Amino acid sequence: MSHLKVYNSLTRKKEIFKSITPGHAGMYVCGPTVSGESHLGHARPYITFDVVYRYLMHLGYKVRYVRNITDAGHFEEEGREAEDKISKKAVLEKLEPMELVQKYTNLYHWAMDQFNCLPPSIEPTATGHIVEQINMIETLINAGYAYEKKGSVYFDVKKYAADYDYGKLSGRVIEDMLETTRELEGQEEKRNRADFALWKAAPAEHIMRWKSPWGEGFPGWHIECSAMATKYLGAQFDIHGGGMDLLFPHHESEIAQSTICNHIAPVRYWIHNNMITLNGRKMGKSYNNVIRLTELFTGDHPLLEKAYSPMTVRFFILQTHYRSTLDFGNDALLAAEKGLKRLQEAHEWLQKMRITNDDGQPENVNQELDEKVIKLLNELDEFINDDFSTAKVLANMFELVPVINSIKDKNIPVQSLHITTLQMLQQKMKVYVEDILGLKTETLAEGEKLNGVLQVLIDLRKQAREKKDWATSDKIRNQLAEIGILLKDEKNGEMSWSIE
RNA sequence: GGUACCAUGGCCGAGUGGCUAGGCAGAGGUCUGCAAAACCUCCUACAGCAGUUCGAAUCUGCUUGGUACCUCCA
Numbered sequence: 407m408s409h410l411k412v413y414n415s416l417t418r419k420k421e422i423f424k425s426i427t428p429g430h431a432g433m434y435v436c437g438p439t440v441s442g443e444s445h446l447g448h449a450r451p452y453i454t455f456d457v458v459y460r461y462l463m464h465l466g467y468k469v470r471y472v473r474n475i476t477d478a479g480h481f482e483e484e485g486r487e488a489e490d491k492i493s494k495k496a497v498l499e500k501l502e503p504m505e506l507v508q509k510y511t512n513l514y515h516w517a518m519d520q521f522n523c524l525p526p527s528i529e530p531t532a533t534g535h536i537v538e539q540i541n542m543i544e545t546l547i548n549a550g551y552a553y554e555k556k557g558s559v560y561f562d563v564k565k566y567a568a569d570y571d572y573g574k575l576s577g578r579v580i581e582d583m584l585e586t587t588r589e590l591e592g593q594e595e596k597r598n599r600a601d602f603a604l605w606k607a608a609p610a611e612h613i614m615r616w617k618s619p620w621g622e623g624f625p626g627w628h629i630e631c632s633a634m635a636t637k638y639l640g641a642q643f644d645i646h647g648g649g650m651d652l653l654f655p656h657h658e659s660e661i662a663q664s665t666i667c668n669h670i671a672p673v674r675y676w677i678h679n680n681m682i683t684l685n686g687r688k689m690g691k692s693y694n695n696v697i698r699l700t701e702l703f704t705g706d707h708p709l710l711e712k713a714y715s716p717m718t719v720r721f722f723i724l725q726t727h728y729r730s731t732l733d734f735g736n737d738a739l740l741a742a743e744k745g746l747k748r749l750q751e752a753h754e755w756l757q758k759m760r761i762t763n764d765d766g767q768p769e770n771v772n773q774e775l776d777e778k779v780i781k782l783l784n785e786l787d788e789f790i791n792d793d794f795s796t797a798k799v800l801a802n803m804f805e806l807v808p809v810i811n812s813i814k815d816k817n818i819p820v821q822s823l824h825i826t827t828l829q830m831l832q833q834k835m836k837v838y839v840e841d842i843l844g845l846k847t848e849t850l851a852e853g854e855k856l857n858g859v860l861q862v863l864i865d866l867r868k869q870a871r872e873k874k875d876w877a878t879s880d881k882i883r884n885q886l887a888e889i890g891i892l893l894k895d896e897k898n899g900e901m902s903w904s905i906e
Numbered sequence: 907g908g909u910a911c912c913a914u915g916g917c918c919g920a921g922u923g924g925c926u927a928g929g930c931a932g933a934g935g936u937c938u939g940c941a942a943a944a945c946c947u948c949c950u951a952c953a954g955c956a957g958u959u960c961g962a963a964u965c966u967g968c969u970u971g972g973u974a975c976c977u978c979c980a
Contacts, residue, residue, distance in 0.1 A: 436980075444980090451980045479978095578976075582908055627978080649980030654909095656979090679980070680911095686972065690979055725929070726919060731912075731973075738918040741930030748929090751943085797920050801928035811944055815937090818945095876939065883941080894943050904943085 408791045410465065412645075413729060415653065415676040416575055420793055425644050426674065431467040432643035433459065434635045434673075436652055437529070439476040440510040444517050445696035446719070446734060447682045447689040453720055454679040454728040454794075455647045456523040460842050461790060471526040472638045474631060475514075477507040478532040478614055478624055503614055517699045520716035522844045528638050532630040536616045539625045539633045543604045545667045555595045557607030557621040563600040566662050575661055575676060576654035602659050604629050628659035632672070635660075641668035650678040651688075679728045684709070686733060697734070711736045714743060717848050721746040724796040724843055749803060750847060751904060752810040753839050761828050770821035775809070779827055782806055783834045790842065799838060806831070815897055860891070864901045867893065
């Protein structure tokens with residue numbers, strides 16, 4: 407059994423994963439800012455780390471998976487500033503931050519559910535941890551690494567960099583950063599341009615505000631993750647995940663804050679997923695090229711030729727290594743959709759297959775095929791252990807699909823494989839497809855009733871065919887095809903169906 | 907400007923020195939009342955130039971093109 411190796415952004419190397427507490431693993435992943443709808447780009451980290459979570463559990467770790475919800479800060483809904491406190495509008499006309507947060511949190515949870523992402527163990531909110539954040543900021547001030555200015559508090563990067571390595575995660579050189587001539591807001595309060603806010607004084611019109619030792623304000627962006635990760639995972643924990651775009655300044659700053667407060671580097675393994683691009687361009691608000699998940703699932707977007715199901719998107723994402731950029735396109739999604747369908751149909755049949763003792767007559771075994779199947783199955787462990795190479799796992803599965811389908815169609819006698827190999831095939835495919843990759847059958851939900859209805863039509867069609875009444879037979883098949891249900895005649899006279 | 911990264915067949919993508927991933931599309935075939943599905947076969951690519959090597963998509967250098975981060979960002 408090979409060991410799990412993960413690429414650590416901190417060391418830029420693949421390292422063998424070893425948890426701090428044997429048998430347990432702590433993982434923190436940066437969650438969404440719930441001031442808007444999630445888009446395709448957001449789907450990637452959640453699906454990536456869902457597989458990480460699932461795989462760690464599969465390995466037997468008791469995992470605490472913490473994923474925050476950022477619901478504090480400068481709040482606005484697209485085109486609608488949340489700064490109406492001094493206006494004369496009625497309460498109900500005003501934008502209520504909590505309402506916004508609730509709306510997008512619900513939508514986000516819905517999307518995660520669609521993707522079959524397991525809920526995290528703890529999903530803390532920034533607003534629920536203001537006290538922890540203030541405490542942490544006070545510790546930073548007392549330690550001499552933060553200073554207050556006009557009701558705001560900033561982290562003193564220059565001082566930190568003198569004692570520690572600021573930039574070790576992102577490969578940044580502190581001297582360069584101190585000299586940057588970029589014009590940014592609020593710079594005049596900072597001692598150095600590289601300093602970042604821990605606490606921001608709230609202007610009068612700002613709705614989100616809390617009392618603090620420095621006056622009314624709201625927490626800076628980076629402090630929430632440090633505070634919540636420390637609270638739920640401890641001073642040092644195993645894995646911290648997020649998008650590559652968070653490497654700097656967000657994660658770099660997290661390291662700095664936590665290192666001062668807890669006297670230890672907070673994270674053992676930093677894991678970052680790459681971006682989803684659209685025509686080679688990062689999908690993001692600032693580029694105005696986002697496809698929202700609701701648009702993706704309904705097909706209601708100028709760039710979409712059709713709707714793509716959540717599982718298609720999940721499969722699409724898993725077909726690429728998480729550290730590569732992934733370019734979105736209709737052709738690519740369409741290819742994913744068809745591939746997934748083929749995989750799932752073979753998988754479903756395999757799981758329904760009854761393996762009996764008669765199947766394993768050693769003299770009939772095709773040794774070469776048997777060995778090939780075993781090799782392909784064993785490689786699944788090897789590949790997933792190699793920094794979660796889901797693309798290779800899927801590639802091997804697609805090599806197994808023809809074997810499965812050939813057994814199904816009796817092109818290959820079931821006796822060609824040892825009974826133990828068949829059992830291994832069935833069991834491993836189940837574990838990988840369902841438990842680790844989290845690919846679920848989408849038709850299963852309304853499946854039962856629909857299945858009943860289809861059975862009636864299949865019976866009718868069988869009868870028609872027995873009478874060589876091709877007109878009726880074709881009518882049933884063609885009309886079902888029009889609404890997107892495909893009937894397939896099997897070799898043994900049976901019929902199966904699938905939804906297009 | 908600084909710092910990284912990337913460039914693979916029609917499309918999406920694995921891949922890190924020899925053993926031609928995989929998916930989708932395309933071509934041919936098997937099966938079939940027809941169709942679909944399935945199965946079999948074919949399509950052998952690595953931006954350009956130079957170098958290292960017995961041998962490079964894979965290492966080195968240069969060139970070109972692109973991207974990301976440095977500001978909210980998954």
